Amino acid sequence: xxxxxxxxxxxxxxxxxxxxxxxxxxxxxxxxxxxxxxxxxxxxxxxxxxxxxxxxxxxxxxxxxxxxxxxxxxxxxxxxxxxxxxxxxxxxxxxxxxxxxxxxxxxxxxxxxxxxxxxxxxxxxxxxxxxxxxxxxxxxxxxxxxxxxxxxxxxxxxxxxxxxxxxxxxxxxxx
Numbered sequence: 505x506x507x508x509x510x511x512x513x514x515x516x517x518x519x520x521x522x523x524x525x526x527x528x529x530x531x532x533x534x535x536x537x538x539x540x541x542x543x544x545x546x547x548x549x550x551x552x553x554x555x556x557x558x559x560x561x562x563x564x565x566x567x568x569x570x571x572x573x574x575x576x577x578x579x580x581x582x583x584x585x586x587x588x589x590x591x592x593x594x595x596x597x598x599x600x601x602x603x604x605x606x607x608x609x610x611x612x613x614x615x616x617x618x619x620x621x622x623x624x625x626x627x628x629x630x631x632x633x634x635x636x637x638x639x640x641x642x643x644x645x646x647x648x649x650x651x652x653x654x655x656x657x658x659x660x661x662x663x664x665x666x667x668x669x670x671x672x673x674x675x676x677x678x679x
Contacts, residue, residue: 510534510588510626512663513679516633516656522672524592527630528562534626536588540566541578543597572600576615579623587625594631594659598651602644609651617658629659633668 513530517523531538540562546552559568571578575597582589591597601607620627635653640646660666665679 510536510628510665512620512623512626513628513665513667514656514659514663515628515630515667515669515674517669518633518636521669522674523630523632523667523669524558525672526667526669526674527590527592527628530628531588531590531626534588536586536626538566539582539587539589539625540568541575541582541589541591542568542570543572543575543591543593543600545572545596545600572597573604576612576619579616579619579627583623583625585624588628589623589625590628590630592630594629594655595634595652598648598655602648602651610654613651613655613658616655617662620659620662627663629663631656631659 510530510533513527515523515527515530517526542555542558544551544555546555562568569578569582575591579589579591598609601609601612631652633656634649635656640649660678663678666677667674668677669675
């Protein structure tokens with residue numbers, strides 16, 4: 505995929521589906537300066553190890569911005585022509601928002617979706633598809649699934665391309 509063809513993409517998939525690797529390949533193939541916005545937080549040793557491995561896997565050609573909450577502001581700050589910005593991942597961002605007191609998740613989601621078409625940079629957003637399984641047994645998990653489903657619909661409507669990745673195989677759904 506050339507830089508001229510990539511404007512915005514949304515990559516969905518399950519855990520360990522290959523979605524992040526696919527998104528990174530899209531960014532690498534764009535030929536643009538690569539920026540990575542990491543939304544995860546290292547709450548324990550296992551997560552610290554995962555984050556360290558991701559950094560190592562990406563290598564030195566990425567500029568990393570760690571931002572668990574202010575995703576819209578970070579995208580605005582990083583935005584510039586000639587860049588590709590990979591956001592990994594929206595479900596971690598959503599989890600972080602849910603842990604904040606009095607956070608208006610619908611407003612945050614809408615602000616992100618509204619921003620996407622205005623950016624000069626190419627943007628690739630990664631998220632976990634969590635709505636394909638059984639109904640979760642607890643209220644918070646159901647709320648998370650519902651917030652994620654609504655967020656995914658907003659993002660998919662405001663990007664040029666949407667991919668679903670399973671078993672390392674991308675299926676282009678839009679664009």
